[in-house]
Amino acid sequence: MAEKKVSILVVDDEESVRDSLYNWFIDDGYDVECAENAKQALIMLEARDFDIILADIKMPGMDGMEMHRRIKTLNKEPIFIIMTAFASVDTAVQALKNGAYDYVTKPFDPDDLSHLIRNAASHITLREENKSLKERITTLEDVDDLIGESEGMKQVLREVESVAQSNSSVIITGESGTGKELIARAIHSNSPRKYFPLITVHCGALTESLLESELFGHEKGAFTGATFNRKGRFEMADGGTIFLDEIGTISPKMQIELLRVLETRTFVRVGGNKEITSDFRVICATNRDLKSMVKNGIFREDLYYRLNVVNIRIPPLRERVEDIPLLVNHFIRKYCKSMSRDLISVEPAALNHLQKLEYPGNVRELENMIERAIVIGNGKEIKLRDLPMGREVMSSSIESLDDLEKKHIASMLDKYNWNISRASKALNVDRATLYNKIKKYDLKKSDR
Amino acid sequence: MVSCGHFEKSVIDKISHDLLLFFGFPLAVKECSLDLGSFYNPTRRQYDANMILKAISELTSPDAIKTIGLMRVDIYIPILTYIFGQSILNGSAGIVSLYRLRNELYGLEQDNNLLTERFRKVIVHELGHAFGLIHCHNPSCIMRSSTYVEDLDQKNLDFCFKCKTELDRRLSAYRT
Ligand SMILES: [Zn+2]
Numbered sequence: 205m206a207e208k209k210v211s212i213l214v215v216d217d218e219e220s221v222r223d224s225l226y227n228w229f230i231d232d233g234y235d236v237e238c239a240e241n242a243k244q245a246l247i248m249l250e251a252r253d254f255d256i257i258l259a260d261i262k263m264p265g266m267d268g269m270e271m272h273r274r275i276k277t278l279n280k281e282p283i284f285i286i287m288t289a290f291a292s293v294d295t296a297v298q299a300l301k302n303g304a305y306d307y308v309t310k311p312f313d314p315d316d317l318s319h320l321i322r323n324a325a326s327h328i329t330l331r332e333e334n335k336s337l338k339e340r341i342t343t344l345e346d347v348d349d350l351i352g353e354s355e356g357m358k359q360v361l362r363e364v365e366s367v368a369q370s371n372s373s374v375i376i377t378g379e380s381g382t383g384k385e386l387i388a389r390a391i392h393s394n395s396p397r398k399y400f401p402l403i404t405v406h407c408g409a410l411t412e413s414l415l416e417s418e419l420f421g422h423e424k425g426a427f428t429g430a431t432f433n434r435k436g437r438f439e440m441a442d443g444g445t446i447f448l449d450e451i452g453t454i455s456p457k458m459q460i461e462l463l464r465v466l467e468t469r470t471f472v473r474v475g476g477n478k479e480i481t482s483d484f485r486v487i488c489a490t491n492r493d494l495k496s497m498v499k500n501g502i503f504r505e506d507l508y509y510r511l512n513v514v515n516i517r518i519p520p521l522r523e524r525v526e527d528i529p530l531l532v533n534h535f536i537r538k539y540c541k542s543m544s545r546d547l548i549s550v551e552p553a554a555l556n557h558l559q560k561l562e563y564p565g566n567v568r569e570l571e572n573m574i575e576r577a578i579v580i581g582n583g584k585e586i587k588l589r590d591l592p593m594g595r596e597v598m599s600s601s602i603e604s605l606d607d608l609e610k611k612h613i614a615s616m617l618d619k620y621n622w623n624i625s626r627a628s629k630a631l632n633v634d635r636a637t638l639y640n641k642i643k644k645y646d647l648k649k650s651d652r
Numbered sequence: 653m654v655s656c657g658h659f660e661k662s663v664i665d666k667i668s669h670d671l672l673l674f675f676g677f678p679l680a681v682k683e684c685s686l687d688l689g690s691f692y693n694p695t696r697r698q699y700d701a702n703m704i705l706k707a708i709s710e711l712t713s714p715d716a717i718k719t720i721g722l723m724r725v726d727i728y729i730p731i732l733t734y735i736f737g738q739s740i741l742n743g744s745a746g747i748v749s750l751y752r753l754r755n756e757l758y759g760l761e762q763d764n765n766l767l768t769e770r771f772r773k774v775i776v777h778e779l780g781h782a783f784g785l786i787h788c789h790n791p792s793c794i795m796r797s798s799t800y801v802e803d804l805d806q807k808n809l810d811f812c813f814k815c816k817t818e819l820d821r822r823l824s825a826y827r828t
């Protein structure tokens with residue numbers, strides 16, 4: 205990193221703050237300049253570029269937020285970090301939503317400051333490396349399955365677009381089947397971290413101890429069965445994003461550990477003693493009401509606030525009925541292609557019927573219906589008779605083999621209280637098969 | 653050096669040895685005439701390092717090459733929660749405090765030898781800055797930035813080869 209000095213512009217109206225930060229960064233070998241207000245900073249930015257801008261949010265004249273907005277119109281993309289007094293944290297969160305990289309609360313811990321700047325600096329190095337690859341992002345990538353013209357869905361996409369550029373934690377809420385993982389993937393693949401992995405962990409499918417070694421990794425001999433060293437998910441997500449699905453299911457003990465990792469970005473493998481540091485962004489998803497879980501003392505409040513910097517709510521399908529025709533066409537294209545069939549159409553009565561159903565399983569339920577209709581239909585048109593008529597019909601008369609399997613597995617899992625070993629023994633399959641089935645049918649441990 | 657607060661002779665002797673070894677200059681210690689009370693910030697219950705540093709640079713005697721203020725009180729700069737020490741790059745003065753280096757502050761057992769060692773490291777580090785060195789990425793080098801006492805314990809009381817070469821180059825300008 206010694207080749208080119210990272211440049212920092214400090215913008216603050218307080219002289220003592222400017223001087224302190226100037227001295228601190230100069231000692232660290234950075235190329236530093238200071239401006240006493242936003243106007244001066246903008247003039248300096250016309251003359252030269254800076255890699256990092258560290259700006260106070262509250263300044264007389266133009267404030268930090270407005271300055272950030274103007275910088276964006278200059279077509280420059282410095283890493284923008286907000287400094288705030290404790291009282292204006294809300295505004296800082298707003299700034300993150302508008303694409304600021306991070307914020308620090310004054311006065312800051314020397315260690316936090318050096319970590320923050322080091323992370324920002326390594327992002328810049330990465331950005332330089334990828335410059336040739338990277339065309340400027342003008343449209344969202346990898347959002348093919350996020351179909352919708354409804355206001356609700358457009359809002360979600362706008363939020364994805366603005367949050368993707370920042371580094372803040374995101375919670376995605378929505379009923380099951382609404383496509384939370386798709387949103388996580390869209391955020392990741394439109395963020396500066398997109399050249400690094402997106403690691404997904406389905407927290408609900410794992411027991412506490414399994415989840416622990418899954419997240420943190422383990423050393424050989426840490427427990428019976430740990431016959432080799434294994435990297436945890438946080439380690440694998442270094443430089444990228446970790447997606448924690450079903451965050452509402454984790455135990456109190458895991459909540460504490462998770463909070464610690466989020467605060468320090470360091471952890472120790474199970475059975476190990478070496479501190480491991482990883483630079484990851486966290487995106488979580490849940491279909492539970494975390495806020496009321498906090499109120500009831502089931503979910504830690506401090507962890508909730510750590511995770512919930514930005515909240516994206518995906519509306520259930522019944523709130524965006526107008527998207528159903530688009531979705532139907534999308535799934536027809538998807539499945540006809542994968543089954544190598546000619547595209548088929550939908551009889552108006554069938555489409556009409558599809559817009560009247562309830563969809564407790566949301567988009568996923570609709571997708572399954574279309575897939576099934578294509579398989580059993582005449583190959584030319586989806587007809588009303590190819591569709592389930594309503595709830596009762598769905599569950600009793602035309603149950604598919606898959607539905608039966610799903611039900612049976614769910615009941616065995618409940619019987620053995622989600623002890624995977626015992627349930628897999630009872631079902632006479634190995635654990636891996638059971639995990640795959642759980643994933644396939646999206647089975648969840650039900651709330652007590 | 654200017655000492656504000658009492659330091660044992662054995663500690664001062666060790667510092668004197670370090671200065672001769674690394675910088676080739678003798679140490680002179682004088683008691684501080686500053687009224688620290690005027691630098692106290694009651695809201696933060698800490699002392700303003702920037703103001704002390706300014707006062708110390710005005711106390712510098714004409715024959716001193718660099719002046720370091722030795723403190724026992726908790727010092728801060730407005731933007732940070734605490735600091736171990738501070739000096740101006742290529743400047744004539746610096747300050748260093750013992751306060752945050754004490755094991756007791758972190759719930760560990762008092763250890764005077766360790767404390768003295770940490771104190772010496774911070775002094776040599778800040779003097780390094782005063783002679784124009786910036787932070788070094790070598791994990792055992794004294795010029796590596798340390799924000800925790802554990803970081804201090806990990807590095808040696810010595811410059812890495814690169815920093816030593818750079819320091820000697822800069823020192824030669826003072827010797828003529
Ligand atoms: Zn330093």
Ligand SMILES: [Zn+2]
Pocket residue numbers: 788789790793794795796811812813814815816
């Ligand atoms: Zn060095």
